[in-house]
Amino acid sequence: MTEYLIRRILQSVLVLFLITLVTFALIHAAPGGPAQIFLSPNMSQEAAKVQMHNLGLDKPVYIQYIRWIGDLLQGDLGYTFKNHIPVGDILWPTVKNTIVLMSAAWFLAMLIAIPWGIYNSTAEYGLSDQTASIISYIGFAMPTFWFGIILQEIFALKLDWLPLSDMWTMGKEGQPSDLLLHLVLPVTVLTLGFLAAYVKYSRSSMLEVLHQDYIRTARAKGVQERRVVFRHALRNALIPIITILGLDLPMLVAGAALTENVFNWPGMGRLFVNMALAREYSVLMAITLIVAVMVIIGNLIADLLYALVDPRVQLGRKGGRAA
Amino acid sequence: MGNVRKWATSFLVLMLIGLVIAGCTNSEKTPDTEPTVTPESTAGTGTENDTDENKPVDGGTLTVGTFSDIVTVNPIFVQDTSSGDAVTLLYAYLYDLDRSGNVTVEPWSLAAEKPQISADGKTYTVKLKNTAKWSDGQPVTADDLIFTFDTIRNPDVGSPGISQFDKVDSIEKVDDHTVNIKLKQVYAPFQYSLFSQLVPAHVLKDVPAAELQKHPYGTDPAKTVTNGAWKWSEWKQTQYLSFEADPNYWGQKPHIQKVIYKIYADQNTEVQALIKGDIDMVQAIPVTQVDAVKGQSNLRVILEPGPQYEYLGFNFDPKNFKDNFVPFGTQKTRQAIAYALNRQGMVDNVLKGTGLLMNAPFLPNSWANPGDAAVNYNYDKEQAKKLLAEDGWVAGDDGILVKDGHRFSFELQYNAGNSRREQVSAVIQQNLKDVGIEVMPKGIDFAAWVDQNLTPGKYNAILLSWSLSNPDPDAESIFSSKYFPPTGQNSGWYKNEKLDELWVKGYSTVDQNERKEIYKEVGKEISTDLPYIFMYQYGLPQGINAKVQYAEEHRPEPTLAYGYLYNIINWWIKG
Numbered sequence: 058m059t060e061y062l063i064r065r066i067l068q069s070v071l072v073l074f075l076i077t078l079v080t081f082a083l084i085h086a087a088p089g090g091p092a093q094i095f096l097s098p099n100m101s102q103e104a105a106k107v108q109m110h111n112l113g114l115d116k117p118v119y120i121q122y123i124r125w126i127g128d129l130l131q132g133d134l135g136y137t138f139k140n141h142i143p144v145g146d147i148l149w150p151t152v153k154n155t156i157v158l159m160s161a162a163w164f165l166a167m168l169i170a171i172p173w174g175i176y177n178s179t180a181e182y183g184l185s186d187q188t189a190s191i192i193s194y195i196g197f198a199m200p201t202f203w204f205g206i207i208l209q210e211i212f213a214l215k216l217d218w219l220p221l222s223d224m225w226t227m228g229k230e231g232q233p234s235d236l237l238l239h240l241v242l243p244v245t246v247l248t249l250g251f252l253a254a255y256v257k258y259s260r261s262s263m264l265e266v267l268h269q270d271y272i273r274t275a276r277a278k279g280v281q282e283r284r285v286v287f288r289h290a291l292r293n294a295l296i297p298i299i300t301i302l303g304l305d306l307p308m309l310v311a312g313a314a315l316t317e318n319v320f321n322w323p324g325m326g327r328l329f330v331n332m333a334l335a336r337e338y339s340v341l342m343a344i345t346l347i348v349a350v351m352v353i354i355g356n357l358i359a360d361l362l363y364a365l366v367d368p369r370v371q372l373g374r375k376g377g378r379a380a
Numbered sequence: 381m382g383n384v385r386k387w388a389t390s391f392l393v394l395m396l397i398g399l400v401i402a403g404c405t406n407s408e409k410t411p412d413t414e415p416t417v418t419p420e421s422t423a424g425t426g427t428e429n430d431t432d433e434n435k436p437v438d439g440g441t442l443t444v445g446t447f448s449d450i451v452t453v454n455p456i457f458v459q460d461t462s463s464g465d466a467v468t469l470l471y472a473y474l475y476d477l478d479r480s481g482n483v484t485v486e487p488w489s490l491a492a493e494k495p496q497i498s499a500d501g502k503t504y505t506v507k508l509k510n511t512a513k514w515s516d517g518q519p520v521t522a523d524d525l526i527f528t529f530d531t532i533r534n535p536d537v538g539s540p541g542i543s544q545f546d547k548v549d550s551i552e553k554v555d556d557h558t559v560n561i562k563l564k565q566v567y568a569p570f571q572y573s574l575f576s577q578l579v580p581a582h583v584l585k586d587v588p589a590a591e592l593q594k595h596p597y598g599t600d601p602a603k604t605v606t607n608g609a610w611k612w613s614e615w616k617q618t619q620y621l622s623f624e625a626d627p628n629y630w631g632q633k634p635h636i637q638k639v640i641y642k643i644y645a646d647q648n649t650e651v652q653a654l655i656k657g658d659i660d661m662v663q664a665i666p667v668t669q670v671d672a673v674k675g676q677s678n679l680r681v682i683l684e685p686g687p688q689y690e691y692l693g694f695n696f697d698p699k700n701f702k703d704n705f706v707p708f709g710t711q712k713t714r715q716a717i718a719y720a721l722n723r724q725g726m727v728d729n730v731l732k733g734t735g736l737l738m739n740a741p742f743l744p745n746s747w748a749n750p751g752d753a754a755v756n757y758n759y760d761k762e763q764a765k766k767l768l769a770e771d772g773w774v775a776g777d778d779g780i781l782v783k784d785g786h787r788f789s790f791e792l793q794y795n796a797g798n799s800r801r802e803q804v805s806a807v808i809q810q811n812l813k814d815v816g817i818e819v820m821p822k823g824i825d826f827a828a829w830v831d832q833n834l835t836p837g838k839y840n841a842i843l844l845s846w847s848l849s850n851p852d853p854d855a856e857s858i859f860s861s862k863y864f865p866p867t868g869q870n871s872g873w874y875k876n877e878k879l880d881e882l883w884v885k886g887y888s889t890v891d892q893n894e895r896k897e898i899y900k901e902v903g904k905e906i907s908t909d910l911p912y913i914f915m916y917q918y919g920l921p922q923g924i925n926a927k928v929q930y931a932e933e934h935r936p937e938p939t940l941a942y943g944y945l946y947n948i949i950n951w952w953i954k955g
Contacts, residue, residue: 222644
């Protein structure tokens with residue numbers, strides 16, 4: 058197990074390095090670099106060149122990359138190009154804000170969807186199941202930002218019950234009740250998005266297991282239905298669900314750019330869009346790196362959880378993987 | 381390793397999304413990509429009518445919505461609108477502008493009197509008020525002025541304002557509050573270089589030139605010493621900035637106690653926030669939303685053309701065309717195109733009935749407007765066809781005109797995502813199709829467009845606009861053959877010797893009446909020769925909550941740069 062973990066972590070470091078390399082190269086290959094930010098009717102090409110030089114943007118890309126990775130190894134995420142602000146100063150507050158928003162939606166979706174999906178698998182095509190289907194279709198089909206605008210229109214403007222956008226009312230920063238009010242609309246939007254997938258997955262995963270022979274055997278020998286569902290079926294059905302949850306874990310940090318934009322939530326998704334438009338590559342690199350780390354952690358956690366719920370999975374042994 | 385592939389895939393998707401976003405166009409970086417305007421102001425609750433409430437009250441907060449964050453408030457490096465807004469609140473101008481764009485002195489200007497220009501037109505004497513102070517209590521002196529201008533002039537600094545000072549020969553201190561600025565030659569637009577802010581020499585004088593841009597002055601509120609009515613209290617990057625009335629401000633105190641600039645990532649949300657009352661002012665409401673805002677009784681919308689105009693720009697470099705043939709290479713053909721375009725129709729339909737037609741690169745309301753001296757091209761298809769026929773164009777098999785074996789077909793580029801230009805380019809396409817010219821509109825991401833087409837001057841034709849940061853009519857750097865790409869802004873490689881000379885003549889005298897005559901001639905020549913088809917002047921609809929009050933003489937002035945904050949020191953918030 059320890060050996061397995063060490064191997065996974067070493068692999069991860071290598072992969073992270075490759076990711077930064079590829080991302081850095083791709084970002085710099087995209088047309089319209091930071092130089093174009095300096096375009097203005099008042100600004101001559103010479104002045105722009107001097108600025109590029111003073112900001113170190115005129116160095117070859119590989120030199121810039123070596124510098125960047127060197128700083129990173131010392132725990133320094135670098136500075137924004139245009140105004141030399143430490144990337145961490147901009148980034149870390151948004152990470153926190155995104156985690157608040159996304160985990161609220163994620164837990165809520167999980168709490169609703171998994172029990173609901175399980176129930177629906179036992180009452181296939183019943184009213185509850187049909188309702189879940191409709192909600193899932195809506196959740197999949199409706200663009201989240203559009204749903205957000207509709208909610209804003211109704212609850213913030215027409216009814217005036219809830220705040221329109223942002224995380225806090227100006228001057229009420231830090232008040233939990235103010236935060237809760239601001240969470241309602243974006244969490245509703247995001248929960249619907251998560252819910253749509255989770256309810257479907259948990260239902261179908263349960264159904265698949267419930268149709269297995271050993272379940273029939275259990276029922277045939279007179280095991281209580283409750284026990285069949287929760288003891289025999291659920292444990293196996295959870296494996297694919299855990300995969301999905303693990304894959305969604307990075308979302309908790311990466312945020313949902315569109316929803317964050319519509320609700321002006323000061324999170325990392327909104328920051329990413331903002332900084333992409335501003336061509337602030339150092340911030341983009343930092344965000345990419347954080348999300349990459351989260352993807353790796355999410356997968357690792359999912360793999361470890363397999364082992365917990367499924368004794369057949371023996372981590373670290375070749376060919377021992379189920380699922 | 382199935383899981384490696386699994387997360388490698390999710391990662392790739394993420395990166396692609398990032399790239400797509402990075403490739404998306406952005407409006408605030410352009411000098412000009414914002415939507416349009418209607419010229420009459422739809423008065424909601426006019427402040428000037430209710431005499432009871434006409435008395436200013438002190439206190440209150442003005443919350444302004446904006447679409448993009450600042451870069452720096454150091455005036456030496458400011459070039460984007462958001463940073464410019466902040467600077468306007470934080471710093472006193474050396475000189476201010478009156479509503480007609482003349483350099484003037486207000487009680488809140490740093491200068492004590494108008495600049496004295498010597499008889500030979502080369503020396504400007506600037507006298508500072510002896511009352512002005514920095515927010516740290518130090519007096520504003522001649523040293524600050526000299527330091528600021530010398531820093532901008534220093535090529536190692538990289539100030540975007542450097543070209544405004546390239547005619548300066550020397551700057552000399554006469555006494556603590558008086559400075560003489562000597563120019564190498566007579567250069568009339570220089571008066572507008574004095575419409576600027578100063579930075580404190582005592583804070584920045586020991587910073588090496590190449591380090592200035594990285595210096596926290598301008599990005600750290602605690603280290604940014606200013607001299608305006610408000611001082612910088614807070615900056616939460618990408619979220620908001622706040623400014624508090626400076627208790628030690630040297631002039632008459634502003635009425636508004638606190639100004640907050642709140643940054644919205646989504647323009648729709650920004651407008652909703654204005655309607656809901658979360659914010660009190662938005663400087664650029666998208667045209668599509670203007671009607672929604674107009675319907676609100678608590679809001680007023682100011683719709684007037686601003687200091688920017690749109691044009692259809694031709695490229696004259698044969699290398700950019702198939703067989704090295706420039707289809708609009710002759711004056712007659714360009715005039716035919718001007719006749720073929722229904723500009724008033726565009727103003728009526730795309731700009732919703734407003735915007736002002738123009739025929740020369742001078743704003744219709746400026747003192748340099750050549751008026752009837754410039755040729756006006758009415759929408760006249762028949763005249764267009766006649767001119768094209770005279771110029772040797774004949775209809776080909778597919779209905780498109782042909783001359784010497786060359787089809788009259790060109791690509792018209794604009795920045796993708798700008799809905800006004802999308803619509804206008806479609807109208808241009810249709811209008812020109814009617815006279816047998818094939819236009820292929822193409823939207824390109826703004827940054828990539830600048831990089832690959834505008835800067836190197838590689839395109840057939842463009843739809844773009846200029847926004848004018850000061851009211852001077854000089855436009856040599858756009859139209860003169862001295863300013864060819866890639867270093868100059870004459871990206872269409874236009875050359876007209878007569879105009880080259882006229883531009884020089886225009887700035888070589890400080891006599892405004894004489895200049896007016898010269899720009900009349902420019903207007904006549906440029907509207908005849910047509911390096912551009914000049915389209916219209918347009919503006920950005922400003923939305924203001926009724927609780928923001930100002931006397932009529934202090935109302936916003938949309939025709940000036942940053943005019944939506946005009947005289948804000950005299951505005952107040954109704955409780």
